[in-house]
Amino acid sequence: MGRNNMKEILYESTRGGERNITASQAVLTGLAKDGGLYVPMTMPALPEDFFERMKDAPYQDVAYEILRLFLSDYTDQELRDCVDLAYDSKFDTPEIVPVNRVGENTYFLELFHGATIAFKDMALSILPHLLTRAAKKNNVQEDVVILTATSGDTGKAAMAGFAGVPGTRIIVFYPKGGVSIVQERQMITQTGDNTAVVAIHGNFDNAQTGVKKMFEDRDLAARLKEAGYVFSSANSINVGRLVPQVAYYVYGYTRLVQKGVLKAGELMDVVVPTGNFGNILAAHYAKQIGTPIDRLVCASNKNKVLFDFFQTGNYDKNREFYLTSSPSMDILISSNLERLIFEVTGRDAEKTADLMNQLKSGGQYQITEEMRAYIADFESGFANEDQVMETIGRVFKDEHYLMDTHTAVAAKVSADYEKRRDNKRPILLASTASPFKFAKSVMSAVDPKYADEDDFKLLDQMCALTGQPRPAAMRDIENAPILHKRECDISQMEQTVCEILGL
Numbered sequence: 001m002g003r004n005n006m007k008e009i010l011y012e013s014t015r016g017g018e019r020n021i022t023a024s025q026a027v028l029t030g031l032a033k034d035g036g037l038y039v040p041m042t043m044p045a046l047p048e049d050f051f052e053r054m055k056d057a058p059y060q061d062v063a064y065e066i067l068r069l070f071l072s073d074y075t076d077q078e079l080r081d082c083v084d085l086a087y088d089s090k091f092d093t094p095e096i097v098p099v100n101r102v103g104e105n106t107y108f109l110e111l112f113h114g115a116t117i118a119f120k121d122m123a124l125s126i127l128p129h130l131l132t133r134a135a136k137k138n139n140v141q142e143d144v145v146i147l148t149a150t151s152g153d154t155g156k157a158a159m160a161g162f163a164g165v166p167g168t169r170i171i172v173f174y175p176k177g178g179v180s181i182v183q184e185r186q187m188i189t190q191t192g193d194n195t196a197v198v199a200i201h202g203n204f205d206n207a208q209t210g211v212k213k214m215f216e217d218r219d220l221a222a223r224l225k226e227a228g229y230v231f232s233s234a235n236s237i238n239v240g241r242l243v244p245q246v247a248y249y250v251y252g253y254t255r256l257v258q259k260g261v262l263k264a265g266e267l268m269d270v271v272v273p274t275g276n277f278g279n280i281l282a283a284h285y286a287k288q289i290g291t292p293i294d295r296l297v298c299a300s301n302k303n304k305v306l307f308d309f310f311q312t313g314n315y316d317k318n319r320e321f322y323l324t325s326s327p328s329m330d331i332l333i334s335s336n337l338e339r340l341i342f343e344v345t346g347r348d349a350e351k352t353a354d355l356m357n358q359l360k361s362g363g364q365y366q367i368t369e370e371m372r373a374y375i376a377d378f379e380s381g382f383a384n385e386d387q388v389m390e391t392i393g394r395v396f397k398d399e400h401y402l403m404d405t406h407t408a409v410a411a412k413v414s415a416d417y418e419k420r421r422d423n424k425r426p427i428l429l430a431s432t433a434s435p436f437k438f439a440k441s442v443m444s445a446v447d448p449k450y451a452d453e454d455d456f457k458l459l460d461q462m463c464a465l466t467g468q469p470r471p472a473a474m475r476d477i478e479n480a481p482i483l484h485k486r487e488c489d490i491s492q493m494e495q496t497v498c499e500i501l502g503l
């Protein structure tokens with residue numbers, strides 16, 4: 001059972017097929033067998049004096065306390081080890097998550113100081129360690145093979161997290177010609193004997209479908225098992241990705257207390273640039289466990305399916321899909337929203353499954369007014385492409401602070417929200433990527449003359465403009481040796497996996 005005076009937290013599927021699952025089983029399995037997502041059966045709670053006590057604590061200590069609350073079948077030592085292995089010198093600052101005031105009342109929670117300079121590092125640098133310990137606890141003898149399809153960012157972040165972690169292998173598929181030059185270079189120069197990258201002759205959907213097919217293939221699973229391998233996934237619905245994300249909202253609050261912006265207990269608002277709804281769901285969980293958050297502001301780009309949902313209660317993916325300058329938010333099916341839907345139905349698995357089936361068959365569903373009342377603390381907004389560019393340019397001019405395109409979506413929505421609310425609560429704004437990662441768009445927003453420049457040259461110009469050094473993730477990528485040259489047709493994905501694993 002759980003540890004001294006801590007409540008044991010067990011998990012259940014949002015679609016009712018599984019209950020009383022331990023945290024480590026949920027981490028290991030990722031998705032429930034009925035297609036649902038694992039959610040805590042009861043929410044843990046922060047101790048009374050938490051924020052006073054933790055206001056000067058380092059990031060690692062806050063993260064450790066949050067993991068302990070949610071992942072109750074891990075030992076304290078296991079969690080401490082996971083935290084220490086994850087949040088170390090891979091980050092370019094000992095603060096791990098700096099909190100910077102920009103403008104009068106807004107605090108940027110910089111989640112981009114990890115190995116790939118985007119916020120997915122926050123979860124993907126710890127997931128491998130949570131996963132290998134989960135495997136041990138549940139007597140899984142095989143090495144864990146992570147299969148991932150990527151449209152650019154997740155693949156690199158997952159590889160960086162799993163590289164060199166004993167007992168794991170990772171294989172990433174990306175669409176040849178479908179990712180940016182910088183993204184491709186980042187992936188094919190990845191070191192680590194346990195990593196492999198494959199360019200497929202197809203698009204992202206083909207890669208995703210191919211990976212799903214392998215996960216469901218029983219013959220392949222049997223062959224793998226014989227060779228000492230088992231598949232797992234690192235995708236964003238895994239509890240092992242969600243829980244580490246709760247930690248940084250709690251940490252952000254402690255810094256506002258430390259800075260004297262808030263007294264422990266006073267409310268802040270949170271603004272999050274949203275795609276798959278994972279990051280903002282983590283903020284909602286932070287609120288549920290007792291972080292003093294009032295409004296949760298969901299910021300969408302031109303693909304504003306979530307904005308429309310919060311405005312009308314109707315989720316409708318039947319619409320035109322836009323490629324924007326914030327590609328990690330170009331999503332029409334926000335998978336993690338299912339966890340919120342489960343709550344708004346009053347934790348009714350049958351109703352949740354019904355709504356999700358409507359989404360699958362007809363591409364839409366409508367929630368009732370009663371359900372909408374439950375999420376009245378969510379605000380929403382969206383930013384179109386011009387507004388994103390305008391925001392980057394204006395804030396750089398006024399504040400000499402350069403932000404990336406995803407963060408700019410949030411900054412625009414945040415500015416609109418500030419105008420319509422009637423109070424001056426501090427705003428914590430999730431800043432999800434370094435401007436260096438999206439140099440072309442960011443530099444053209446500052447001055448259109450940069451629009452035709454070479455991607456790599458722009459990095460140096462950005463250094464000159466901001467006075468900042470190149471982030472380690474962007475150093476030498478032009479010259480780093482190319483270590484992965486595999487390509488394959490869609491029909492050869494399984495065969496390629498077998499070759500890589502030596503089956």
Ligand SMILES: *Cc1c(COP(=O)(O)O)cnc(C)c1O
Pocket residue numbers: 118119120153236273274275276277278279280328329406407432433
């Ligand atoms: C993934 C991503 C997002 C969206 O996060 P979700 O958890 O999918 O809502 C926003 N910004 C960046 C830079 C990302 O990589």
